[in-house]
Amino acid sequence: MRAVSFSRFGGPEVLEVAELPEPQPGPGEVRIRVAAATVNPTDIGFRAGRQTTAQLAAMGARPPYIPGMELAGVVDAVGAGTDWHPGDRVMAIVNPRRPGGGAQAELVVVPAASVARVPEGASLEAAATLPMNGLTVRLALDRLALRPGQSLGVTGAAGAVGGYAVELGVRDGLRVIAVAGPQDEALVKRFGAERVVPRGEAAVRGLRDAAPGGVDGLLDAAVLDAAVLPAIRDGGKLATVRGFAGPSERGITIEPVWVISYLHNQEALDQLGHLVAQGKLTLRVAETLPPERVAEAQRKLHAGGIRGRLVIVF
DSSP states (O other): OEEEEBSSOSSGGGOEEEEOOOOOOOTTEEEEEEEEEEEOHHHHHHHHTSSOHHHHHHTTOOSSBOOOSEEEEEEEEEOTTOOOOTTOEEEEEOOSSSTTOOSOBSEEEEEGGGEEEOOTTOOHHHHTTSHHHHHHHHHHHHHHOOOTTOEEEEESTTSHHHHHHHHHHHHTTOEEEEEEOGGGHHHHHHTTOSEEEESSTTHHHHHHHHSTTOEEEEEETTOOGGGGGGGEEEEEEEEESSOOOOOOOTTOEEEEOOGGGGTTOHHHHHHHHHHHHTTSSOOOEEEEEOGGGHHHHHHHHHHOOOOSEEEEEO
């Protein structure tokens, strides 16, 4: 099978498309013939060596490594004890730092609990953008544990994670105050944000103007980390998506969000799919590319300004 892979850390040039052995599903697993897999910031960190070879080996991963955390395709083989059947159109989340590697391959084996049905009416390319990013936001909101009527700030609200955060926050009954550039204001308002404040140096002031005293919770999709603490009220919460854990101030609780803890949360993934089918959650594909252009995709993502997700199609 063809797979995006790398055997040494470095820039995008270390990525290649290799022929690797076909994986076989074991008990409680399904094999998916992948139609589409997204490119995410975690792929860049993986390829650049955010974890050492020794750390990856301790997780069971050895080169050649296969990046990618979310995919969509068709079940083509099943292990014993699963409810899935060949031909089912599915989406899934996967940990690339495992022995079997990640999502960017023609065939991927995953636990049945990491799989959900593709939302009705959604293409496989669009469905691939939901599992990792959608579950990241669901986990972040669960960790913030805000009550209906409370205020949620969202930085990077026009991006893939930020867009889901706005829509799911509104779905949870929160007053969403979004941070985005002027060119994205109309888009973010369509997602349901009560107010959009400009990004940049004025963002913290804009959040505090919209929520006097500061927002109750903030989901930092723009990875501003400590710089956004002044926008949060005393005793509020900050959900971070790249591991920032403090130091904090004024009794603010920092909640680092590691989507790996929702890897087998099939119920949450299935619910996200239902929201898409109901028109309450928006899937966005920025561009589709073949696996041979994965280095280009990572460069584009690193440059910033992508709206939606870049998708590798097999």
